[in-house]
Amino acid sequence: MVLAANLLSANVGLVIWLTVVFLALLLLLRRYAWGPITAALSEREKTISASMNRAEEVLAESRRIQESNQQARREAEQDAQRLLREAHEEAQRIRDREAQRTQEEITAMREQAREEIERDKERALQALRSEVSDLAILAAEKVLQENLDTSRQRALVNRFIDGLTSRGGSNQPPYQA
Amino acid sequence: MRPVRRFTYLLFLTVFWPPMSVLAAEDGEFDAVHHTADAYYLDFLPIGKVELPRIFILRSESDGYGLRVFRSTKNALQSNELAAEFVINKDTTIYAPGDSLQALIDKGKHLDAKLIPISDQSAIILDLSMTKHLVFALLASGILLAIFVQLANRYKRGIGRTSAPRGLVQNLFETLVIFVRDDIAVPNLGKQHYQRFLPYLLTAFFFILTCNLLGLVPFGATATSNLNITAVLAAFTFVLTQTNGSKDHWRHVFWPPGMPVLVKILLIPTEIMGLFTKPIALAIRLFANLTAGHLVILSLIGMIFTFTNLFGEAVGYGVVPISLGFTLFVMCLEVLIAFIQAYIFTILSALFIGMAIAEHSHSEAH
Numbered sequence: 065m066v067l068a069a070n071l072l073s074a075n076v077g078l079v080i081w082l083t084v085v086f087l088a089l090l091l092l093l094r095r096y097a098w099g100p101i102t103a104a105l106s107e108r109e110k111t112i113s114a115s116m117n118r119a120e121e122v123l124a125e126s127r128r129i130q131e132s133n134q135q136a137r138r139e140a141e142q143d144a145q146r147l148l149r150e151a152h153e154e155a156q157r158i159r160d161r162e163a164q165r166t167q168e169e170i171t172a173m174r175e176q177a178r179e180e181i182e183r184d185k186e187r188a189l190q191a192l193r194s195e196v197s198d199l200a201i202l203a204a205e206k207v208l209q210e211n212l213d214t215s216r217q218r219a220l221v222n223r224f225i226d227g228l229t230s231r232g233g234s235n236q237p238p239y240q241a
Numbered sequence: 242m243r244p245v246r247r248f249t250y251l252l253f254l255t256v257f258w259p260p261m262s263v264l265a266a267e268d269g270e271f272d273a274v275h276h277t278a279d280a281y282y283l284d285f286l287p288i289g290k291v292e293l294p295r296i297f298i299l300r301s302e303s304d305g306y307g308l309r310v311f312r313s314t315k316n317a318l319q320s321n322e323l324a325a326e327f328v329i330n331k332d333t334t335i336y337a338p339g340d341s342l343q344a345l346i347d348k349g350k351h352l353d354a355k356l357i358p359i360s361d362q363s364a365i366i367l368d369l370s371m372t373k374h375l376v377f378a379l380l381a382s383g384i385l386l387a388i389f390v391q392l393a394n395r396y397k398r399g400i401g402r403t404s405a406p407r408g409l410v411q412n413l414f415e416t417l418v419i420f421v422r423d424d425i426a427v428p429n430l431g432k433q434h435y436q437r438f439l440p441y442l443l444t445a446f447f448f449i450l451t452c453n454l455l456g457l458v459p460f461g462a463t464a465t466s467n468l469n470i471t472a473v474l475a476a477f478t479f480v481l482t483q484t485n486g487s488k489d490h491w492r493h494v495f496w497p498p499g500m501p502v503l504v505k506i507l508l509i510p511t512e513i514m515g516l517f518t519k520p521i522a523l524a525i526r527l528f529a530n531l532t533a534g535h536l537v538i539l540s541l542i543g544m545i546f547t548f549t550n551l552f553g554e555a556v557g558y559g560v561v562p563i564s565l566g567f568t569l570f571v572m573c574l575e576v577l578i579a580f581i582q583a584y585i586f587t588i589l590s591a592l593f594i595g596m597a598i599a600e601h602s603h604s605e606a607h
Contacts, residue, residue, distance in 0.1 A: 075368070076367060077370060078372055078469045082378055082470050083473050085379060086444075096386075097392065099393075100394075104397070108401065
């Protein structure tokens with residue numbers, strides 16, 4: 065068959081046709097298809113990469129904010145703890161001072177009371193002493209009216225009284241006797 | 242589920258398409274080359290053939306140049322202007338209008354004839370006839386325009402531009418477009434130049450891919466298994482390469498730097514040849530790959546007939562499952578080759594253009 069050569073045979077008409085067809089296809093597709101498609105694709109890619117950049121920035125920003133928030137919280141906590149500690153210390157100081165003052169007052173009052181008691185005891189002792197001496201004199205007068213002179217009587221009584229004082233002075237308040 | 246079933250049907254049809262074309266085999270003889278080669282008709286076997294229009298630019302001594310358009314080869318032969326010529330082993334047979342021509346047409350052989358003017362005073366200047374491969378190239382162009390213009394409108398509406406792409410079609414083709422851009426154009430042409438050549442690369446890739454795949458469809462033909470067509474495609478790459486060549490590119494060709502003058506003189510013709518061998522290799526590679534696949538498929542089918550003729554019908558039937566099994570395997574390989582060859586043609590085009598537009602200092606090692 066002649067046609068065995070057809071696989072490799074040249075066909076100028078076909079070459080011309082295909083050149084026209086392919087050129088037309090190229091121009092039409094470039095104008096109506098590749099242009100819009102590649103433009104849309106690169107626009108989308110730009111949008112995506114811009115969005116990703118923005119997301120990245122926002123993430124970094126939020127991390128920074130979180131960091132500063134945590135910093136602030138830590139500081140606030142430290143402040144609060146410091147304040148609490150100071151308040152505690154202050155309260156302790158006030159309590160201590162109050163207790164000390166109370167103690168002092170109690171001591172002062174006790175002291176005062178003791179002094180009062182001492183004074184009262186002294187007074188009572190004084191009163192008792194003069195009473196007793198008067199009583200003794202009186203009794204002695206009555207007993208020894210004639211035998212003794214006054215000066216010897218007085219010395220005697222005084223000696224008695226002194227002995228009385230040294231014996232019962234501290235143990236028993238004289239006014240209770 | 243449904244797309245899978247649809248795919249299975251398609252595969253089924255595809256596998257049984259070659260056997261159908263074999264039905265045309267006459268007298269148990271089957272010419273694989275005939276089915277692969279270009280023709281002036283579309284083959285819808287076993288339904289019939291559709292003859293394609295014949296267009297001629299004629300020159301006659303009386304009328305000068307003239308355009309003659311016939312609806313079919315049959316019409317052309319019956320017009321009393323053209324005759325059918327066969328050359329077999331240097332013996333020329335011419336069928337002029339008459340009984341012998343009618344017999345030829347009845348046998349359908351007229352489609353294989355070369356047409357020549359009857360009158361000695363006129364000559365065919367140019368045969369612009371439609372051919373099978375041209376029809377499928379046009380079909381591929383139509384499919385590409387339909388798909389991608391629609392797709393572009395989707396992008397214009399905002400689907401895929403401001404939102405994610407939707408649907409199988411858009412996702413599939415977007416993946417391929419981005420593949421051509423990011424894995425073919427950008428690496429070979431560089432970021433600042435690729436946009437200029439991207440439309441060509443995309444068109445070449447999708448045109449070749451569609452042509453390749455149309456050859457696997459029942460009743461289809463592979464436009465890219467025609468050397469004329471692959472030559473045109475390679476010529477586009479050649480023209481783009483040379484018209485965009487940088488000063489460095491031309492200096493490399495006509496005065497290769499960095500070597501003795503004698504070597505330069507030897508190298509210059511080699512470099513000039515190199516300009517042409519690259520696109521020629523492109524054209525032949527694509528043509529040979531696509532043709533070979535079809536020849537292999539048709540030969541595998543032809544095995545059935547060969548075995549029937551040699552050993553009888555029973556052996557012929559026995560060969561059928563083996564033959565179809567191999568056919569299915571080669572068909573799957575063909576699908577792979579359809580993509581690979583489209584990719585190779587495109588990436589080599591990008592590479593050649595990229596080499597030509599590159600500007601580099603010659604202190605660099607070569």
